[in-house]
Amino acid sequence: MEPEVSIEGSSTIQIAVIPIGQIPPPLLRDYYSLLLPLHTIPLSAISSFYTEHQKSPFAHQPWDSGSLRFKFVLGGATPSPWEDFQSHRKTLAVVGIVHCPSSLDLNDVVDQFASSCKSYPSSLVDRCFAFYPNDSQLEDGSKRGGNLRLFPPADRATLEFHLNTMMQEVAASLLMEFEKWVLQAESSGTILKTPLDSQASLSSEEVIKAKKRRLGRAQKTIGDYCLLAGSPVDANLHYSTALELGRLTGDYFWYAGALEGSVCALLIDRMGQKDSVLEDEVRYRYNSVILHYKKSQDNTQRVSPITFELEATLKLARFLCRRELAKEVVELLTTAADGAKSLIDASDRLILYIEIARLYGSLGYQRKAAFFSRQVAQLYLQQDNRLAAISAMQVLAMTTKAYHVQSRSSVSDHSIHTKGIGSDKPDGGKIYHQSVVSLFESQWSTIQMVVLREILLSAVRAGDPLTAWSAAARLLRSYYPLITPAGQNGLANALSNSSERLPPGTRCADPALPFIRVHSFPVHPTQMDIVKRNPAREDWWVGSAPSGPFIYTPFSKGDPNNIKKQELVWIVGEPIQVLVELANPCGFDLRVDSIYLSVHSGNFDAFPVSISLLPNSSKVITLSGIPTSVGPVTIPGCIVHCFGVITEHLFKEVDNLLLGAAQGLVLSDPFRCCGSPKLKNVSVPSISVVPPLPLLISHVVGGDGAIILYEGEIRDVWINLANAGTVPIEQAHISLSGKNQDSVITYSSETLKSHLPLKPGAEVTFPVTLRAWQVGVADADSTRHSKDASCPSLLIHYAGPLKTSEDPNAVSPGRRLVVPLQICVLQGLSFVKAQLLSMEFPAHVSENLPKLDDVNNSSNGGHVNSVDRLVKIDPFRGSWGLRFLELELSNPTDVVFEINVSVKLENNSNEDNHLADRDSTEYGYPKTRIDRDCSARVLVPLEHFKLPVLDDSFLSKDTQTDGIGGGRNSSFSEKISKAELNACIKNLVSRIKVQWHSGRNSSGELNIKDAIQAALLTSVMDVLLPDPLTFGFKLVKDGSDSDNIDPVKESDLPESPASKSSVLAHEMTPMVVVVRNNTKDMIKMNLNITCRDVAGENCVDGTKSTVLWTGVLSEVTIEIPPLQQIKHSFCLHFLVPGEYTLLAAAVIDDANDILRARARATSSAEPIFCRGPPYHLRVLGNT
């Protein structure tokens, strides 16, 4: 069978084009392409070369309209055994092509050509065309003559013209040869044989028959030559005769051949005009042709003329091949395809399928064409050689479109564009669904896999590693769910093997694995926030800080999580990051040699990373890069170097795939089968790159780890800021944000400001003083987890120059740096409790009363807070007017703490102080050391401060319970008094500082204000309210009992604590007891005075009394008017020197409710007993 048969094919003259000598293949193709346009030579053009030697047998030759048709066969064709039957199968002329520069010796050329021509015995005309001869060759060739034709070097148009002329000459020669042949055949006859005849054994009867047939066959052949000579009318005449003879002799084969010739003659005669009548005629005659070829088949023969039947069918199909007649053509082609299995020769079948595929293709039946193309490819693959494999690969490549498995390289950009519409609008509803569906139209996975596998197989055989790689990649990527793990491994091996044959750095349009989708575009890390700068405002940062009580404010610009609406701004020269998710749904370890963002806009440097993925796993990785110049950036996908080849993976394709998976249109979602959670559809935001900005980076000097502080610890932290950008910082402002802002005591924004402008690369260090906050009970366990949340941070707003040189109109934005102060607060010393102790140290009796606490000082502010050192307590004073605050502290940590308690004094109260050496206003007590896991108590002496008057207002709370209701006024005054009370307690508490040290550099303050306050409040009455009666003893000097013992005056006297502090034994010592009524009522009472020795024995009464006295010491009934004091004098005579203690006590008669309440009496019958503090008296011997 021959390829590309057509009805008109009977009228073409086959010319072999053979290269002589060495010709580079491209050059040979070039020369061949020069010949190709000369396939039709009009008869009118060859008349100049034509000489009529004899009377032409072609009587009706149309010299004005007819033409000779050539078919150039490059490399020639092997002689067909059927060439006697159809003359157009003969090679009637040979054209040799010589490239003179590579074949210098023309003699050789001529010899070679002559020998080449010998393989074409049917050739009538031989010509050898020599191109580009040099001068000597030209000279030589012009002398030589013969078959050699030299084409002097010229431009292509000239060359074409020359060649045209030469071909006209060839045509004329051929025509003359045809005439010769026909004349000879008509006169002497000719023997015409076909393979059919040679097989038949000739009996005598058949010899006679054969003679008759010979005539018919000769007529048919003459008709063929008439057709070749371009004379259809002559041909028709001869064919008619041949048909007649053929029918008579039953020579169906030749009859069919003649009929075929007659149809061709008919078409040539009509010269391309097609009408339905002609079409019907051709269809009728060709059906007859097919029928007769079929009739001529004889199953006994080895050679079957079935090929002619099939060729005739194809010829008719080609003639009819129009969309309107598709049904008829399909019928013909189906019949032809059925004939394939009767074909013995594989190459015949190949040609048949090729022709069927071509015809289906021209009919627009792409799938049918693809089907037969695949059959062709399979036939090629059966041949098992490299060239056949290459052919198979190329044929299969043509089918990929119909099977929708094209390589991306073969798909034009336009179609990708239209296909990609779907992903632009993710919520287009039904229309969108349709477009998604259309993306997966005709995805017939079974056959797609088979086609790809065959492409892979053929490419491997053909030694085309890139095609093999591409096919394996497509197969693996699209159909991995249908491939067994072993098969997946095989494909992976195929990919690796192919890449080994490829040069490194080869790119392929078809991506393999992994699947890549955008995970997220991280918004700027807080260190790099960009803040729009308002040039009109000096403090442009105000309002931009993410502070405030609301997590979401409607005024803030958009939700940072909603990436869709967001426009990303990248900065030239600053690295950025994009998170992508990779999935390897296959059953092998996937090693990605490098992966980086693919940016087509050219203003971005991407950094490659390498990664390996376990089987059936997915991973989110960070891809980074640096924008290099200002402008928009688009990121369509990633460039991946995997399996030895570089491919581009587009995000859009994976998105479409996932959509298809969601619609049930594709087999599997590669991410879901890897266990990756479903992501929202992340679209690539529009990204723009802005000119460089300054970039501050910060670190805490001494390490960026968490600063570990004990509760209350105060420490300076040095923060180092450096400008890592390329633009100087001209403005900077520091503010605080976050929780526990008050733990930052100071920060030195002046230091930073003084360093402005901060040049690129410059650094500045400034201190921040921190005080650790209290760890709450609930906080204690979760300190580590929530440390970020509870830590304060410094916000540093900064900006470069207002205008940039590149765009003078635009205001360059400012930036914000958040320096989180990572403070980890550990539980430090803990405060267990505080309580007031009423310890009594007896005062010494002297000539003066101990100073009563400002009893007459009505100002609230002044009556507190003169505190003595514990160690230097005034012996004459005792615990008079003092209270001790006991603090119990425990140390649960594993370090040792030293406690230093100090009380700050008010300067204006210094004058009241008894101490001579109080220069400082703050008194420290010896340090108390608390070992780990121990607790300790610290005593803080407090001045015994009392209100001057025992008033019912303070007791109203108590009295109310007793039914004595305070009116509105009293509750009002109570409020005031309470407020005063609270204020003075606060005042007191604020002066107490408990400082601690631990180790070398940990120090801090214990915050115990609340605890002390609580402790004081519980005993507020004791602390604050005076006793109803105050007792005091003093010595009377030399009996001159003066009345000037007014405490006010006394307090004005310069004190001499040591003077007259002691009395002598065996002397009368006049003394006086001073009793003061602190209430507003008259108090009637019984006063008792006792004296005790060191052993505590009463030495006034009893048998062994060692003290004699004068005056009344017991049961002294006294009435004291309100707020007055009385004196009761007596004398003591001490018999024995030593230490004595004087005590005064009184039983109040007719106590009122206030007194009862103050004494916390439970029943009204209970006597109210008042006792004064003990007084110490030292009695010296007079020896």
Add this chain to the structure above:
Amino acid sequence: MATTACFIIVSRNDIPIYEAEVGVAAKREDAAQLHQFILHAALDVVQDLAWTTSAMYLKSVDRFNELVVSVKWNKIKEPRVDNDQIKPYIHIPLYAFCFSVIISLTCGIHTRFMLLHDSRNDDGIKSFFQEVHELYIKTLLNPLYLPGSRITSSHFDTKVRALARKYL
């Protein structure tokens, strides 16, 4: 029963939504693939024929090497409330389902049942198509079935194979 038969339902988008080798011949992988290739190629012919004939059942539309392709063309017309074609299918008690029925049928148009067979049992094939059609309609009625997606119901598969044994 036919020695070779390959039944495929092709959606309107030319995606095979159901495939079954229902012949008794020994299953060979390359043969099964060839069957699909033949059916795929026959789509071209079926597509053209559909415009020229009003018949729903196109017998022997295409053939290749003794294998014949027959097609049942499910041209379900644009559904209207008074459409006779739809009425038989709206005999379901739940009113709520009616909506999904209509949607399904709209999406179900132009589904093709394609059978590749080597027997000439036309009546059997016709009955087979008829019964499968009813099965298919039932599948479409399933509100969880997304029209145009793959039919993965094993029940459907079992029924189809049973029908093939019965009629082919």
